Amino acid sequence: MGGIPDGTEHLTLERVGATLVLTLNRPEARNALSLPMLAALHDGWLLADADDGIRSVVLTGAGGAFCSGMDLKALAGRPATGPDDPVRERFRADPDLHWKAMLRHHRPRKPVIAAVEGPCVAGGTEILQGTDIRIAGSGATFGLYEVRRGLFPLGGSTVRLPRQIPRTHALEMLLTGRPYTAAEAHRIGLVGHVVPDGTALERALETAELVNANAPLAVEAVKACVLDTEGLPETEALALELERGHAVLGTADAKEGALAFAEKRPPVYRRA
Incomplete structure (x- = not known):
C-alpha cells in the first residue's frame, strides 16, 4: 500500500490516491471501540498529519456499520489480555491516547470526511463531531445514548454539538438519548448529505477527490x-x-x- 501500515485486526488503513481511508473493523461488534482500534486510529491520524502526500482522510466502518460506541464489556472491567499487553501499555503510558484517537484532543490538519453506514451512536456520534464533512447512508442511525446508561458523553459532545447544530436540537439529542434517522440528522445539520445505503464510501471518496484537487x-x-x-x-x-x-x-x-x-x-x- 505504498508505505501505509496494515493497521490491526480492528482497523484497516488503505491509500486511495491522495486519500487515506481508515476503516473501523469489528463488524461482529458493530465496530464498537476497542483499545487496539483506538490505538491504531490514533496512529492513523498521525500518519495523515506526517505524510504530505496524503491530502484528505476518509473515516468509515466495515460490515455496514460505522461505530456503536465504546465496548461496554471492556468498560465494565473485562479482564486484560495479559500484563505484557503492548496496547494496554500504550494507554498506561499516555492516558490521553483514547481522546486523541476520538478526535477530542487531536485535530488532524487534513480534511476528514466521514462515510457513515448503519449505527453511528454514542462514541460513534462523538467521533463524528471531530470530522469535517459527513456523508450518511439512508439507513444510518445516530444518537448519544449515554444518559440512558447513567453515563456522560465525555467525547466532547456537550461542548461541540451545540456549536455544530442548533442548541435546541443538541440538547434534545443529549438529554433524551433517543436514536435519530439519517434524514433527521441531515435536517438538523449533523450530516451534510444522505445517499443510498451502501454508497456513502463511494460518495466520500468522490468528495475527497474534489478536496485533493485543490492547493x-x-x-x-x-x-x-x-x-x-x-x-x-x-x-x-x-x-x-x-x-x-x-x-x-x-x-x-x-x-x-x-x-x-x-x-x-x-x-x-x-x-x-
Missing part, C-alpha cells in the same frame, strides 16, 4: 482558520483570517493557481 496549503489553512476562530469575537477572528489568508496568498502555489487559470490548464501544486 493543499490553502485547504489546510482554511480548515485551521475555521476551527481556530470558533468562539472568538468577530474582530479577533477577522484579524486571524487576514493573517492566515495573506500567508497563503504569498505561496508559490497561489501563483501557480493564477497562472494555470490564465493558461487554461490544470494547476500543479507543490505545497510551496
